[in-house]
Amino acid sequence: MKKLVARIYEIEQGQNQVVLSEKDAQELSLEVFDRVCLRTNGNSITAMVGHSESFVKPGEILLFYEAAKNLKAYPGQEVGIEPAQKPPSIDYIRNKLDGKTLSNSQIGEIVSDLMSEKLSTAELSAFVSAVHIRGLSPHEISSLANAIFKSGNHLSWKSRRIASMHSIGGVAGDRSTMLVVPIIASAGILIPKTVTRAISSASGTADAMEVLAPVSLTTPEIKKVVENTGGCIVWGGAVDLAVADDRLIKIRNPLRLDPEGLVLSSILAKKKAEGVRHVLIDVPLGRGAKVEDMDKARFLAQNFKNIGSHLGLNVKCIISDGATPLLRTVGPALEARAVLEILKGGGGAALAEKSCIIAGMLISMADGVSEEKGIELAKRQLGSGKALKKMREIISAQGGNPDVKPEEIEIGGVTKSFYAAEDCTVSHVDNRNLAMISRALGAPVNKKAGVILACERGDRLKRGRELFRLVTTDKAKLDFAECRLAQFPLIQMKQIILDKI
């Protein structure tokens, strides 16, 4: 085995990557993107090869961040190198491209090779593309969900009264998680909820919750919070549940590839990793939401139930109206404010109603009462202030200030309002454009940025009435967002004459 001397660059590449001199690469017959096996005393990894004409000297090997970390290599160390065989999982990906069904063990091998960095980004992209076109059978989806589940950490609990929820998303201001968790926990059911940051939206639940309390907790910290309060709202990315999923998601995002099999296995693997028994899945439907067709929504819901039961989860689904924002405010701080106000008994009727239905159904599943009884109890927990009290306990247990008042949550001071140019009726408020403009204002990184809507679908407005307000902390961002409004309008008015030619 040839020996080379390690140089280490702490640059993340998203995969195990190393660079050789042209001379060494030629001697080992290694092309760019070929795989090598690297060895030090006691450790070995598979990595992808790059070439360098002058930057890497013959006799050297440059290891990027992931390769150095996984090999536990240090600068100057001798590293053994030899060409690696292509893993058989490449053939399974090729089979999926050719329309074949994969076995449980083949899917397990793809996921474990993904985890051990034996598959390149290009090969994983081919897998995602193949799944997008060929689909996955229910059996393949269960296999994939199980393999993704096994790829990461998982939580476990003694109680059997333990529930969770997930919304497949796409609706601005849908912070139902931040209401369902305290309602459920105040009813004595455990709900160890992990949430995500925004991918393409203005704010994920993790971003909004972070305004109230830290969300990057370790596994032991989460256990403590849930054992003390009955619930938590923490960022899943910090606890490495279902890690195999993260790499697939990075590949899916740019092409907006959400093949149903990957969506189902990704979500259910994460619920299983939370260690829960009862799961409520929310499928928002309608213009601008991720699902725009009722038949597709029903089919997806049925698949969640079936595959959930293969995984030992008791799953129910709701199909909700995903065409309009659920809050009149968008952006992390603005949403956190609105949630606290609802818990105190004010405003946000649509979001409160939706959250009580989800919470009520979960109570019914966990406790065997009727859905009506469950929803009634959920409303009582919210109306009586018990949910607010529980939320303050959770905020405190996660390390936030339990006494925070909605009006104390800081929002941006650089604002601009927009007004109706004539008498009009609001026909549509656009979820996707709301996300686009909020991001232009700096959300979710800038938690104080966002949009305040002053109207909703169906409103009849007089000329000069406020329509919405842009909020940020930076004049340049405000100008940039204003420029983009022409291309991404937030509000559409009802028109009788659509065009004149």
Add this chain to the structure above:
Amino acid sequence: MKKLVARIYEIEQGQNQVVLSEKDAQELSLEVFDRVCLRTNGNSITAMVGHSESFVKPGEILLFYEAAKNLKAYPGQEVGIEPAQKPPSIDYIRNKLDGKTLSNSQIGEIVSDLMSEKLSTAELSAFVSAVHIRGLSPHEISSLANAIFKSGNHLSWKSRRIASMHSIGGVAGDRSTMLVVPIIASAGILIPKTVTRAISSASGTADAMEVLAPVSLTTPEIKKVVENTGGCIVWGGAVDLAVADDRLIKIRNPLRLDPEGLVLSSILAKKKAEGVRHVLIDVPLGRGAKVEDMDKARFLAQNFKNIGSHLGLNVKCIISDGATPLLRTVGPALEARAVLEILKGGGGAALAEKSCIIAGMLISMADGVSEEKGIELAKRQLGSGKALKKMREIISAQGGNPDVKPEEIEIGGVTKSFYAAEDCTVSHVDNRNLAMISRALGAPVNKKAGVILACERGDRLKRGRELFRLVTTDKAKLDFAECRLAQFPLIQMKQIILDKI
């Protein structure tokens, strides 16, 4: 626009890639794999983003080789950076995944975004996967071939008596190009042939020709060689014909994805870039070759003709026997020796016959004579020594030694012969395993390595007769290759009893 200070690393990444500090990436809302637009005075490029926790300091931007080269950036230079829009070509790739047909301009945009590094490796892999599954219409293939053609340099010639050939490959010892070129050129027809290095085989035509003369010529050098001698055999990689193809091929290789549409457009684009009118395509068929089914071979051949004519090329195809090696020697130096011997009138009957048929058909196409007449002329050029004389002219014009004798070509001195263990009949000589073992011996990088076959299919051999000899310059390589023989046998014997249970 934010300004960062350039640091440059001469490491090839296969795409425009830069690395930012976590802090700057967060401030610009840039995830790993997001695109940015970079600007210096007068230059701008699109690049993919990576993050670094500690290696890149806030305020710095690290540019890898391609990004620095394309931006013409120097260390310490100020570089403007802003998030880039996703190119519309991502939507076209998405459309192809969804089974839609792409227009001429959409395919043109995918190729031009590929060239300007706006598409990531993952996105290109999705495109290749989509083409593999969905296929391409003849119109799409023509569009793609044209776009690939336009992506690189091309040669042009005044003569209309100008021809070329291409074999889709997979047959060991198929050096017909090295015979067809001097035969054709000696008959007064121009043949500016570009060839490739081995990808998975023991030796490409470029590797074998390089034993006789330099093959990395510039475009003006090629023009001069062809104008003086009528032909050339040069490495296509050195003259950047159809460059868009090179990046697609890097993605296709690991997954062995050879979708017909990409194969057709890739080959025809390169022929068009050679500036020729008449093209003969060789489709080897049979066990171990790239095409194993006669119907598929006929279909492919018909498509070459049809799409060639869209591109203004006069194309004919032959379907040849691809099941057995065409020479008894495999490896660059061994093959170069064999070619010289055939040109001198000795040995290699199968390869000589095939080359005369190809050359004869090209003569018939270029000069309007019958195929019989063409083949007759080709045989005369070979038999009379005119082709040998022309080959020496070409070798000399490309910078090699025109007087080289076959026996002067050096081959490895570390050899081992293998013998028949009992009386037997040879039922199969395996092309793919020949390539595998030759590569284990060091070919094609080590030009002196390879395999000498001492038998062919159908031979009846007595116990103790030599079967083949392994040739290399390095004892360790010989041992390694010998180890692999058990897994990759070169020769199969006829058996009556196949198994006993």
